[in-house]
Amino acid sequence: MWGMAQPGFNGVIKLDVRDSVPDWTPYEPPRAPDGAPNVLIVLFDDTGLAAWEPFGGRIAMPTLQRLADNGLRYTQWHTTALCSPTRSVFLTGRNHHQNGMACITEGSIGFPGGNGHIPDECGTMAEVLRRNGWNTFWVGKNHSVPVEEANPGASRTNWPLMKGWDRFYGFVGGETNQWYPSLAEDNHFIDQPYSPQDGYHVSKDLADRAIQMLRDSRACAPGKPWLMWFCPGANHAPHHVATEWADKYRGVFDDGYESYRDWALRRMTELGVLPPGTALTGLNPMPEGTFDPNDTVRSWDSLSEDEKRLFARMAEVYAGFSEYTDHQIGRIVEFLEQTDQLDNTLILYCADNGASAEGGPNGSVNENKFFNGWPDDMAENLAHLADLGSPDTYNHYPTGWTAAFSTPFKMFKRYSYAGGTADPLVIFWPKGIEARGELRHQYHHATDIVPTILDCCGVTFPDTLNGVAQVPLPGVSMRYSFASADAPTTKRRQYYAMLGTRGIWADGWKAVTVHGPTSGLGHFDDDRWELYHVDDDRAEAVDVAGQHPEKLAELRELWLSEAEKYQVLPLDDRLPPEILSDARPQPIPATDTYVYYPGAAEVPEAIAANIRGRSYRLLANVEITDPDAAGVIFAHGSRFGGHALFLRDRKVHYVYNFLGIPPEQQFVSGPLEPGRYVLGVEFTKESVGEHKETLGHTKLWVDDAVVAQGPMRTQIAYFSLCGDGLCVGRDSSDPVSAAYPQPSEFHGGTISQVEVFVGQDQYLDLEREASAALARD
Secondary structure, three states, X not given: OOOOOOOOOOOEOOXXXXXXXXXXXXXXXXXXXXXXXXXXXXXXXXXXXXXEHHHOOOEOOHHHHHHHHOOEEEEEEEOOOOHHHHHHHHHHOOOOOOOOOOOOHHHOOOOOOOOOOOOOOOOOXXXXXXXXXXXXXXXXXXXXXXXXXXXXXXXXXXXXXXXXXXXXXXXXXXXXXXXOOOEEEOOEEEOOOOOHHHOOOHHHXXXXXXXXXXXXXXXXXXXXXXXXXXXOOOOOOXXXXXXXXXXXXXXXXXXXXXHHHHHHHHHHHHHOOOOOOOOOOOOOOOOOOOOOHHHOOOOHHHOOHHHHHHHHHHHHHHHHHHHHHHHHHHHXXXXXXXXXXXXXXXXXXXXXXXXXXOOOOOOEOEOHHHXXXXXXXXXXXXXXXXXXXXXXXXXXXXXXXXXXXXXXXXOOOOOOOHHHHEEEEEEEOOOOOOOOOEEEOOOEEHHHHHHHHHHHHOOOOOOEEOOEEOOOOOOOOOHHXXXXXXXXXXXXXXXXXXXXXXXXXXXXXXXXXXXXXXXXOOOHHHOOEEEXXXXXXXXXXXXXXXXXXXXXXXXXXXHHHHHHHOOOOOOOOOOHHHHHOOOOOOOOOOOOEEEXXXXXXXXXXXXXXXXXXXXXXXXXXXXXXXXXXXXXXXEEEEOOEEEEEEEEOOEEEEEEEOOOOOOOEEEEXXXXXXXXXXXXXXXXXXXXXXXXOEEEEEEEEEOOEEEEEEEEEEOOOOOOOOOOOXXXXXXXXXXXXXXXXXXXXXXXXXXXXXXXXXXXXXXXXXXXXXXXXXXXX
């Protein structure tokens, strides 16, 4: 033998290849078991059990209906109550705290159960299936990359291609503008392929890319199965859709959300989704002082006629958005049918948590207000009635519809009640499921999805993956339920914990704390626990803690045991601006001065210079060579919140667009002649406003002269959860200010650099800094 042979090589190696015997066995690609299915997971966002028509709602979902009529509907399938945590469970099959996902990635904390980094001992289903002969494709929302890695300069360690996926196309973050998304392909960020004026919508784009990936796979590896995770932006805010889709629902919600709840309960009972006699919980079922008042529902009768029209239209837009996205998924299903793949494709069509209350009691035309703790203004909302769903709004319906789409349950997304965790699930697999159009009532959870898929694929999760010993899967396969509606559930227990709320289900009983999420209440030792016998009380309507104190004590102890086992503590119920503004690891140490250059990719919010709630200064070194020079010098954010420095009409403009609330705060210079300039903006923080906004004074400088000044207010939290990052020499696709058009590239001169100074809120002499900048240039 000559040299070192590959382990497992059984050939013969001599000096001369003619005397050697090859062995290709160690190098053969893995092959899936004969007859193994394709797997398509469709995971919507923010959808309560009572929203979609197949489960008793009013939103038509023709594709989902087709799959349900030829598959199974699960009526007691549950999630973690929030998106990143549930999605991490789909990735690995482990509980969300095992994945370090106690909250969304933007809300990570420096503890094992909440750090936002999926550990190596929780390997992914995609990695397992790829090693067993599947192609793996992820299309759409990725809310699993740690915030400090969601930028062009970061490691790709936790990006999809390093987690078992062959291809990725979508957006990285909790949400994105459906008309102007922040897109990534494989390991890099890209611009959207065309504009809304040319018919762009992210749901259509994602379906186009999904079909292309499947077409490529079919052409090059026709016998090879695939796994595709399709995660549209729907139904998360912003609820964006073309008017004709929203108009399909004109008048459908005019009777109001209380009437909808009564109607939906009857319809869900008629369909068998809920058992006869299921109770309807109240609109505001939690006692005052135990939850965030922003989660309050206003009664329909208390609304003015204008408010009723506004709220009904918000529901129409949401419904149109959902159906439009279902239509795009239908294109994928049609492709599978046309290519004879549909019969042996296991499809799971579901949602990641209950209906969202981020619109507050009055709804919102800019959901970013929720993340900044800013109340919605009814006059502003009404002014946007005609353009809801368009690029001019970042809209979300009010909490009344949140409660309606959560019928019959208490509360909604973020809560450990069923309103936050109970979600629609349809499983379709003609080759593997004989039943058609039937219901399944066994209690299950997102942790049971990976075991079910692997069971159907004939693959087991290995004990060791990539040299790392793996944490056992806590879930159970649901495949036993395919053949029997009467088989008892094989699941025994499931804990819940989200943003300070707690609950646990075990053998038909559920205990839940009366403690609202993101409420800032703390004092968890003082929480009152409720007890429900959900086998008899699906709505969790009747608290029987007084009748069964021993059972409640047993479940409370069980929750503590599960919390210790799955690293659930500490609990965190802080307010959204506090959570989002928490200090997190950065790729480079924080500094007082950040320097940005033109021609670079946009810098995401999480790592851009942090001006939130503090004094700051901008200095831009610019040379104007053309008298008609114009365009963006610096921009960060969008029309829904951001700030920008730009040239227009030969003048320097600085705009701070506070949460998209008109009028824009503008500071404008006199005309500039060609030449070299240092253009500066200085904001000095002076006080904090009623809603924690930052109040202060702004000066606009040209070289060493103040050319405009005045009072200004700034946001305390992010401009955007995803996309609309910091740019030099241009703006991202959705402009900060209406005062400049798109495209917004700077022309008629050059930008050397833009410096952003953030210090300890002390006053610094801008004139001295400007002079120094001129000297450096």
